[in-house]
Amino acid sequence: MILRLRGVEHAYRRTVALRGVSLAVEPEEVVAVTGPSGCGKSTLLHVAAGILRPQAGAVTLLDQDLVTLDDAERARLRRRNVGVVLQFGQLVPDLSALENVALPLLLERHDRGAALTAAREWLERAGVGDERDTLAAELSGGQAQRVAVARALVTGPSIVFADEPTGSLDSTGGEALLALLLAAARERGAALVIVTHDNVVAAHADREVRLRDGHVEAEAVLR
């Protein structure tokens, strides 16, 4: 088991987003988290990736108890072993696309030349090699999404979380980016958790977990 959530609850002021969610993800498994807008998908992804500490319940990611790790320890775990593609604001606006992708490696004190080479390769694979010197603030929504995927994959994570990773792309671009995420996960033997409202994206998963009003409404094994 690479990820396990048990009885996770979370509320923002008066809005209850998660009401007792349990979920387990195996190594190499591709899981799609689906459900109507506002049902708690993004909150679940933030909790599972250690970005948000839930108000109740247990979260174990890569054998680490996320509820007891402090912010710095959770950030370190994410940088080393977890890839995260968020919906908004994930890139550093004043850095170029290349610098953004190299950043997780540089923060882990990798050799600068090797980090930039790896970043260049992932930008190429994500279809944004030509944008490497563009400031993140000047990228289109779709370009930024591709750069964010490159940044999530560059460290060779054991698990990748992606929140609507194809949301800003047309269907061809979305399929290409999804194919990249699936291929990178397969190459590495990584698990992939994708939040999506797109049935085409969900159909590529091994399992679909459908949320409704903050709880798991249904699970379906797809392959």
Ligand SMILES: Nc1ncnc2c1ncn2[C@@H]1O[C@H](COP(=O)(O)OP(=O)(O)OP(=O)(O)O)[C@@H](O)[C@H]1O
């Ligand atoms: N930072 C926040 N502050 C207050 N309420 C929030 C915040 N983030 C989410 N919520 C609320 O929590 C509930 C769950 O939101 P969440 O973003 O997890 O749902 P979602 O299924 O990802 O939605 P969507 O598909 O529209 O992105 C919603 O009612 C939302 O309005």
